[in-house]
Amino acid sequence: MTIKKKLGMGVVTAALGLALVGGGTYAYFNDTEVSANTFAAGTLDLTLDPQVIFDVDNLKPGDYMLRSFELQNTGSLDIASVLLDTSYSVTDVDNNNGGEDLGDHYVVKFLKNEGHPEGWLDNDEYTVIYEKxxxxLSTMTPDDLAVELEDFLWWDYEQDGIPAGGTDYLSVKIEFKDNGQDQNIFQGDSLELNWTFTAEQEEGEER
Incomplete structure (x- = not known):
């Protein structure tokens, strides 16, 4: 081995020795802070009271039903809007409706209460603001219906949406319309109505 290589090996060995000694004896100040962060999502919870709004039998053309019900925001987040989707099915007991749809003969009227801020109806204290x-209704998307109802604000008229812990009061009238013609084909038939209420959150905001 040449003198040059021997010197090189000696320098490496010495540097390694200094590093080992320094690692065991060098001291310095140190300070640590920990940021513990939490992100918790709120809840959007819409409650319908009562859940069964209509349960009526022995109906005849000309009969009508007035009902009031509540949409309660039992979640922690404010509800910006509630969309309504309508679907129904008809049981034709005699199979003799001949293409006639019983749903054409039931008219839904959304009502504005007069003099009752809590929303409950008295028979003569309401105004019909929209009817289909x-x-x-079953052919309309919830968004389309919401657009048509937007000008009427058919739930609580003093607030926008439903704040957390708040309640909106709705009133509707459904009429088995008497069209002045022979409606005997619907005797004994029944109609099952499903209303789906979907709550939507408010837009996101800086928090």
Whole structure:
């Protein structure tokens, strides 16, 4: 081995020795802070009271039903809007409806209460602000219906949406319309109505 290589090996060995000694004896100040962060999502919880709004039998053309019900925000987040989707099915007991849809003969009327801020109806204290047959409502998307109802604010008229812990009061009238013609084909038939209420959150904001 040449003198140059021997010197090189000696320098490496010495540097390694200094590093080992320094690692055991060198001291320095140190300070640590820990940031513990939490992100918890809120809840959007819409409650319908009562859940069964209509349960009526022995109906005849000309009969009508007035009902009031509540949409309660039992979640922790404010509800910006509630969308309504309508679907129904008809049981034709005699199979003799001949293409006639019983849903054409039931008319839904959304009502504005007069003099009752809590929303409950008295028979003569309301105004019809919007009406459609069940068959018409069933062909509308919830968004389309919301657009048509936007000008009427058919739930609580003093607030926008439903704040957390708040309640909106709705009133509707459904009428088995008497069209002045022979409606005997619907005797004994029944209609099952499903209303789906979907709550939507408010837009996101800086927190």
């Amino acid at each position: 047959s069940l068959s018409e």
